[in-house]
Amino acid sequence: MAMKSSLTILFENPFWVGLFERIDGNKYEVCKITFGAEPKDYEVYDFLLKNWHKLKFSPPVKAEKIEERKINPKRMQREINSQLENRGIGTKAQQALKLQHEQGKLERKVKSKEQKEAEKERQFVLRQEKKKAKHRGR
Numbered sequence: 001m002a003m004k005s006s007l008t009i010l011f012e013n014p015f016w017v018g019l020f021e022r023i024d025g026n027k028y029e030v031c032k033i034t035f036g037a038e039p040k041d042y043e044v045y046d047f048l049l050k051n052w053h054k055l056k057f058s059p060p061v062k063a064e065k066i067e068e069r070k071i072n073p074k075r076m077q078r079e080i081n082s083q084l085e086n087r088g089i090g091t092k093a094q095q096a097l098k099l100q101h102e103q104g105k106l107e108r109k110v111k112s113k114e115q116k117e118a119e120k121e122r123q124f125v126l127r128q129e130k131k132k133a134k135h136r137g138r
C-alpha cells in the first residue's frame with residue numbers, strides 16, 4: 001500500500017493556513033492548520049513534530065489509486081513549479097474539510113441538546129422541591 005502526504009501553506013485572508021493532505025490506499029483525508037503570521041519552514045516542521053498526534057483529519061473520502069513510477073528530475077521540477085503556481089484548496093480537500101466541519105456541527109448540536117435537557121430536568125426537580133416545601137408550610 002502506497003501512502004502519500006503533502007502539506008501546502010497558503011494565505012487565506014487574514015491568516016496563513018496549512019493544508020495537510022494524506023492519501024492511504026484509496027482513502028483521502030485532509031486537515032486544516034491555521035497559523036497566525038507567515039510561518040517559517042522550521043516553525044512548520046517543529047509544529048508537525050510536536051502536534052502530529054493532535055491533528056484532526058477529516059473523515060476518509062474515496063480517492064483514486066496512486067501510481068508509483070520513476071519521474072524524470074526535470075519533469076518533477078516542472079510539476080513542483082506548477083504546484084507552486086496553483087495556490088488554492090483543491091475540490092477534494094474542500095469536500096473533506098466540509099465533511100469534517102459538518103460532523104463537528106452535528107457533535108456540537110447533540111452536546112448542546114443534552115445540556116439543554118439536563119438543565120430542563122434540573123429546573124423541573126427544583127420546581128418539584130419548591131412545591132413540596134410550600135405544601136409542607138415552609
